[in-house]
Amino acid sequence: MLLNNGIKAELTATRNCGFHRYSYPEDKNALLIIDLGRGSVDRNSCGGKIIIDQKSGAVYGWQINCRGIAGLTVEDYLKGDFDIRGTKIYFYARFNQPIKDFGIFQKGITQKGATQLQGEKVGAWLDFGRLSSPLLVKVGISLLSEEQAELNLEKQIPDWNFEQVKAKAEKQWEQELSRIEIKGGTKEQRTIFYSAFYHTLLVPTDLTEEGGYYLGFDGKVHKAEGFRYYSDFSLWDTYRTFHPLWILLDPRRARDFAQSLVMMGKQGGYIPKWPTANRYTNCMTSTFADCVLAETYLKGIRDWDYLSGYELIKKVATQPMPESAFYEGREGLKEYMELGYLPSDKYWESASLTIEHSYNDFCIANFARALGKEKDAKYFYQRSKNYQNLWDPKDQFLRPKKSNGRFKTFYHPSIWLILWKTDYTEGNAWQWLFAPWHDVEGLAELFGGYDKLATKLEEFFEKGAKEKYNYLPKRYYWHGNEPDIHSAYIFTLVGKPELTQKWVRWILENKYQNAPNGLAGNDDCGTMSAWYIFSALGFYPIAGTDKYVLTSPLFPEAVIHLPEGDLVIQAKEAPEKIYIQSVEINGKKLSHLWLKHQQISKGAEVKYYLK
Numbered sequence: 001m002l003l004n005n006g007i008k009a010e011l012t013a014t015r016n017c018g019f020h021r022y023s024y025p026e027d028k029n030a031l032l033i034i035d036l037g038r039g040s041v042d043r044n045s046c047g048g049k050i051i052i053d054q055k056s057g058a059v060y061g062w063q064i065n066c067r068g069i070a071g072l073t074v075e076d077y078l079k080g081d082f083d084i085r086g087t088k089i090y091f092y093a094r095f096n097q098p099i100k101d102f103g104i105f106q107k108g109i110t111q112k113g114a115t116q117l118q119g120e121k122v123g124a125w126l127d128f129g130r131l132s133s134p135l136l137v138k139v140g141i142s143l144l145s146e147e148q149a150e151l152n153l154e155k156q157i158p159d160w161n162f163e164q165v166k167a168k169a170e171k172q173w174e175q176e177l178s179r180i181e182i183k184g185g186t187k188e189q190r191t192i193f194y195s196a197f198y199h200t201l202l203v204p205t206d207l208t209e210e211g212g213y214y215l216g217f218d219g220k221v222h223k224a225e226g227f228r229y230y231s232d233f234s235l236w237d238t239y240r241t242f243h244p245l246w247i248l249l250d251p252r253r254a255r256d257f258a259q260s261l262v263m264m265g266k267q268g269g270y271i272p273k274w275p276t277a278n279r280y281t282n283c284m285t286s287t288f289a290d291c292v293l294a295e296t297y298l299k300g301i302r303d304w305d306y307l308s309g310y311e312l313i314k315k316v317a318t319q320p321m322p323e324s325a326f327y328e329g330r331e332g333l334k335e336y337m338e339l340g341y342l343p344s345d346k347y348w349e350s351a352s353l354t355i356e357h358s359y360n361d362f363c364i365a366n367f368a369r370a371l372g373k374e375k376d377a378k379y380f381y382q383r384s385k386n387y388q389n390l391w392d393p394k395d396q397f398l399r400p401k402k403s404n405g406r407f408k409t410f411y412h413p414s415i416w417l418i419l420w421k422t423d424y425t426e427g428n429a430w431q432w433l434f435a436p437w438h439d440v441e442g443l444a445e446l447f448g449g450y451d452k453l454a455t456k457l458e459e460f461f462e463k464g465a466k467e468k469y470n471y472l473p474k475r476y477y478w479h480g481n482e483p484d485i486h487s488a489y490i491f492t493l494v495g496k497p498e499l500t501q502k503w504v505r506w507i508l509e510n511k512y513q514n515a516p517n518g519l520a521g522n523d524d525c526g527t528m529s530a531w532y533i534f535s536a537l538g539f540y541p542i543a544g545t546d547k548y549v550l551t552s553p554l555f556p557e558a559v560i561h562l563p564e565g566d567l568v569i570q571a572k573e574a575p576e577k578i579y580i581q582s583v584e585i586n587g588k589k590l591s592h593l594w595l596k597h598q599q600i601s602k603g604a605e606v607k608y609y610l611k
Contacts, residue, residue, distance in 0.1 A: 005025075005028070007022055007023065008023040009021075010022075010162070012162065012166040012169050013169060014156040014165060014169070015206060016140060016142065016149075016156060016210070017138065017141065017153050018141070019137070019138055019157055019165050020136065021134045023134045024130075024134075026130060026131070026132060029127055029129055029130055030127070030128040030129065030130070031127055032128070032135070032137070033123060033125050033126075034050060034123050034124045034126070036049075036050055036063045036121075036122050037107075037120065039063070039066075044065055045064065045065065045066065046064040046065075046066035046086060047121075047122070048062055048064060048119075049061040049117070049118035050104060050116065050118075050123060051115060051116040052102055052104070052116065052124055052126075053115075054099075054115060057095060057098060057099055058092060058150075059093045059124060060091060060093065060150070061116075061146070062089060062090045062146070063088075063089050064086045064087070065086060065089055066087075069274070069276050069281050087143070087277040088143070089141055089142075090141065090142045090143070090148070090149045091139055091140065091141050091146075092139070092140045092142075092149040092150040092153055093137060093138065093140075094137075094153065095126075096135065096136040096160050097128045097131060097135050098128070099126050099127070099128060100127050100128055100129040101126075101129075102124065104116070104122065104123070104124045105122070105123055105125065106119055106120070106121055106122045107121045134162075136160055136162060138153055138157050140153030140154075140157075142209055143209075143215040143277060144209060144215055144221055148210070151209075152210045155210045156210070176201055177197055177198065179249055179560065180533070180558060180560050180561070181558065182555045182557070183555060183556060183557040183558070184556035185556070185574075185575055186575075188514050189536075189554060189555070191514045192512050192513070193533065193554075193555075196512070196532040197529070197533060199526045200245060200246070200529050200533070202525070203232050203525045204231060204232045204257065204260075205230060205231055205232040207230065207231050207277070208228045208229045212224045214229040215277070215278045217272075217275075217279075218268060220267075222267070227256045227304070228256045228260075229256070229263065230256060230257055230260045231260065231264075231275050231276065232276050232525075233261065233289075233525075234274055234527070235273060235284070235288040235289055235292060236283075236285060236286070236482070237482050237525055237527040238292075238526065238530075239289075239295075240527060240531075240541075241485075241526075241527050241528075241530035241531045241541065241543075242525065242526045242527050243257070243292045243543075244295065244530075244534075244541035245530045245534065247295060247296055248299075248560075248597070248601065249560070249562070250563070251299075251300075251301045251563065255296070255301050255303055257296075258296045258301070258304045258309065259305060261292070261293065261309070262293075262304065262305050262306075262308050262309045265308070265309070265312040269325075269327065271287070271309070271312050272289070273285075273286075273288070282327065282328050285331065285349060285353055285425050286330060286331070286353060286356035286357055286360055287313065287317070287330055287360055288356075288360060290313045290360040290364050290544075291359070291363040291543050291544035293313060293367065294313075294364060294366050294370075294544050295541075295545065295546070297309075297367060297370060297371075298366055298544075298545065298546045298597075299546050299597045299601065300597070300598065307371075310364075310368070310371060313367075314368075314376065316329045317333075317361065317380070318333075319333075320333045320334045330357060330360075331347060331353050332346065332347045332350070335403075336354065336357055336386070337383075340383075341386060341389040341390055341401055342354050342357075343402050343403035344402055344423055346403060348423075349422065349425045350423060351400040351429070351432060352424045352427070352435070352483070354386060355390075356425075357383075358384050358438075359435070361380045361383040361384040362380070362381070362439065362544060363543075364380045365378075365381040368380060384439060385442060387435075387436045387439075391446045393446070396447065396456065397413050397430075398429065398432060398436075413428060413430050413433075424483075425483070426483065427478070427481060427483045430476055431476075431477075431478055431483050432483055433460075434460070434484060434486075434487045434490055435484070437486055437542065438544065438545075440490060440493045451494075453494050454491060454495070454496045457487065457490055457491060458499060460484075460487065461488070461499075463476040463477075464477030464478070465477075465506065470520050471519075471520060471521060479507055479521065479528075480511075480519075480520035480521020480522070482524065482527060485527075485528070486542075488504045488551075489542075489549040489551070491503070492549050492551075492594070493549065497580065497593050500549070502578065502579075504540075504552075505551075505552065505554075508532065508536060508554055512532055535551060535554070536555065536558075537553055537554075537555075537569055538550060538551055538553035538569055538571065538606075538608060539551070539595060546596055546597040547596060547597070548594060548596075548600075549593065550580070550590075550594060550595065551580075552571065552574065552577070552578045552579065552580050553608055555571070556571055556572055556573075556575075557570050557571075562602065562603055564601070565603020565604075567600050567603055567604055568604070568605045568606070569606050570605070571608035571609075574608070574610060577611055580610060580611075581610060582609045583606065583608050584607045585604055585606050586604055586605055
């Protein structure tokens, strides 16, 4: 209810359309404003066009979504360059009531009776008079054209039955959320779990429109043959937990994600870092599509163009971008290949970039080996050790290093400058120290053994637990951002599984709440939520591999409905007990606390015995 005027506003949706229902007080005119000067944030619209069709009663046009991750500035818009980076969204709206009066406006100046306008901060007002029944508004949207927006509307909402469309949407959400059934635990824990699951369904965006058409990275209209086309991949975040989750839950959807990335690479020249709509944004660092595509293939999903995918990611990992390229690819690749690291006197975020490039090299090596490309695999496995070139045995941190091979002098491991462009991406030396968990054995050798690595890691968590504030940046373990969210699982890999179980449970209980401030940081397109889902179920992926590390489940029982069979997880002593005594899969006791994807992907029964 809009409290200031007594209007009841209800909204539902289909894949490409919105359906509005407004109930107005009977003693007031039903007024509706379509404001194209506002985006998701007020400043995120760089203009638009609106047309009122008096004959049909329809209103249509487009809006430019700009700034932020869309990359468009006002200057670009004024120069007419919005087709380069901004996202043009077409719309087509119909109403169940005749329009009695109307007008357009721009920057607060209205023109009654005018039917169209294009520019910045434009919109229209519609007056439907006094109504005794709700005003229904159907809006189709499209990235292709106003005609496609109208077609989407005609196909997806042909009638004026709001309740029917709402019920269908509710059924679709229920089907998605019923993929996992949990039993036991507290009401709070179950609410957090399903809220997290809901968050993992919000992105990426299915951009396939009626007829199977989508707007490609070459700016042309294409037809998706045998798959649905997705965009808005927050890959720097989502490769860690989100993509592994959906590779397990819905291989077909994961296949579509992979094929979409490959098509972007074919149409635009390069697989993007963080695509939005049909745009390269160059958001975030390194090239984590490498891990997503490698893991998709390694976990047995093969019905996509994986050979093209491999060649595209190999190209970006071995060929520096030409100066004319808009896509920046792997930052500092020339120096990385020559020196084995990115020098801090030439590149911001040089330390974390070196670590990230090493991780992605590891993923490409795994992909190459699975494809039988052993020469490539050997080359990239060797490069995956490059993070070690930053090791300072005196300080025992991975430190920024200059072109001359000397460490940067102005440095402190726990300093967290509130800048996104320093030696480390969104973090400090402590938070990036445990990032190369693709090579725990090699990392442990730097410390002088598993025990010494475990001691350093425990110090990291113990100090982090003393930092009481939740959302703000931390100096030590910071669950509110991605670089160290896997760190608790390293304990198991260095022979201290009880510490994994202790600290994972601490994170589950202290960093997630059923409250407006219930997350410790940005969910980043479902990344933090997918962490919760995996950890509450009792296993966690090592991204870019087919391996999961086990921990103690939060719930006594969970059933994951996979396409080829149910994965049933039982832990009768949960959530009261948190330490693992033993684990059985299909009645056979495990000798280690990790699993391969193939052991569970077609269904299995996993029993935890806790103490």
